[in-house]
Amino acid sequence: xxxDVLEWVGQVGTDGVQDAVFGRALAxxxxxxxxxxxxxxxxxxxxxxxMNLLDVLTALGAARGSGRPTTVRAVAxxxxxxxxxxxxxxxx
Numbered sequence: 001x002x003x004d005v006l007e008w009v010g011q012v013g014t015d016g017v018q019d020a021v022f023g024r025a026l027a028x029x030x031x032x033x034x035x036x037x038x039x040x041x042x043x044x045x046x047x048x049x050x051m052n053l054l055d056v057l058t059a060l061g062a063a064r065g066s067g068r069p070t071t072v073r074a075v076a077x078x079x080x081x082x083x084x085x086x087x088x089x090x091x092x
Contacts, residue, residue, distance in 0.1 A: 024051060028044065028047060028048055028051070031044050031047070032044045042089055045085045045086070045088055045089040046085075046089060048081070048082070048085040049082045049083075049085040049086045049089070050082075051082075052078045052079070052081045052082030052085065053078075053082055055074070055078035055082075056074075056075050056078045056079055056082070059071055059074035059075050059078065060075060
């Protein structure tokens, strides 16, 4: 399996970021749909919040290469989605 992953990474071209985002979103969706206990749901929401924090940091790190409006949109959308996941996680 490791060789398959390395081969896939080697084939990532200009659409690599989109592929990575789709794969990550798919993994979180599957984890959310298969969660059976409140603890599993809680972990999934925490994972979503952590991934959105990573997205914020990535957008800030790439800010130099992209324009200000693009960076602001990326940071804002990731921050809002991460905050929403934490808000849902805090509900009882």
